[in-house]
Amino acid sequence: MEAPSIPDFSRGDGLLPAIAQHHETGQVLMLAWMNQAAWEETLATGKAVYFSRSRGKLWRKGEESGHVQTVREIRVDCDADTILLKVDQVGAACHEGFESCFFRKIASNGSAQICETRLKEPSEIYSHP
Amino acid sequence: MEAPSIPDFSRGDGLLPAIAQHHETGQVLMLAWMNQAAWEETLATGKAVYFSRSRGKLWRKGEESGHVQTVREIRVDCDADTILLKVDQVGAACHEGFESCFFRKIASNGSAQICETRLKEPSEIYSHP
Numbered sequence: 001m002e003a004p005s006i007p008d009f010s011r012g013d014g015l016l017p018a019i020a021q022h023h024e025t026g027q028v029l030m031l032a033w034m035n036q037a038a039w040e041e042t043l044a045t046g047k048a049v050y051f052s053r054s055r056g057k058l059w060r061k062g063e064e065s066g067h068v069q070t071v072r073e074i075r076v077d078c079d080a081d082t083i084l085l086k087v088d089q090v091g092a093a094c095h096e097g098f099e100s101c102f103f104r105k106i107a108s109n110g111s112a113q114i115c116e117t118r119l120k121e122p123s124e125i126y127s128h129p
Numbered sequence: 130m131e132a133p134s135i136p137d138f139s140r141g142d143g144l145l146p147a148i149a150q151h152h153e154t155g156q157v158l159m160l161a162w163m164n165q166a167a168w169e170e171t172l173a174t175g176k177a178v179y180f181s182r183s184r185g186k187l188w189r190k191g192e193e194s195g196h197v198q199t200v201r202e203i204r205v206d207c208d209a210d211t212i213l214l215k216v217d218q219v220g221a222a223c224h225e226g227f228e229s230c231f232f233r234k235i236a237s238n239g240s241a242q243i244c245e246t247r248l249k250e251p252s253e254i255y256s257h258p
């Protein structure tokens with residue numbers, strides 16, 4: 001069996017950006033990072049698995065929050081160095097409690113304003129009574 | 130005047146990923162990179178300007194191909210380290226002549242197949258008779 005050559009984890013120090021997009025609405029939910037192991041586990045399980053740069057380990061999206069991403073389709077770009085996951089999102093993709101991490105709009109003067117509705121308070125997401 | 134603190138170019142060695150999404154259809158077109166100068170020129174001109182990692186300089190999207198991106202909305206994510214541009218795309222976003230760089234779908238066995246229609250041959254895009 002020929003090994004798949006894409007995505008190409010020899011680029012970007014072995015970490016490639018992965019965009020998660022809502023499968024039905026097209027909303028861009030978040031951007032995270034994948035290494036080879038995250039990629040393989042995502043393919044094998046059908047759930048989004050990333051590599052957390054801050055924690056230095058695999059991040060099975062939803063493992064703490066329950067906000068799992070079920071992968072419906074995977075695409076890779078022309079340079080084989082960016083991954084696009086089309087997902088069904090349980091709950092909020094964002095740890096701040098918004099459906100999407102991109103909840104701030106930038107005005108032409110560079111200022112930011114929140115333009116989405118928060119679904120949950122962060123304290124609700126991560127507290128496990 | 131308070132300087133805008135987002136996006137935060139002190140992260141990611143001064144280069145942040147920028148996702149371009151079609152303003153109307155929601156199709157994810159490409160991912161490129163921005164530094165502070167690319168960001169400021171994008172805000173000032175309303176056209177997408179990236180930083181080309183391979184060429185080591187600003188890349189005014191469409192300057193050679195004519196495939197300009199007019200920016201309709203800009204968002205920044207919760208960590209202020211990823212940019213989302215909602216754009217009107219002239220022609221093909223991808224240098225391979227596809228509307229989107231994400232023209233390859235990955236099957237569960239990891240193999241890739243082209244799932245979009247090429248709009249132009251690359252030779253057509255970059256030849257200037």
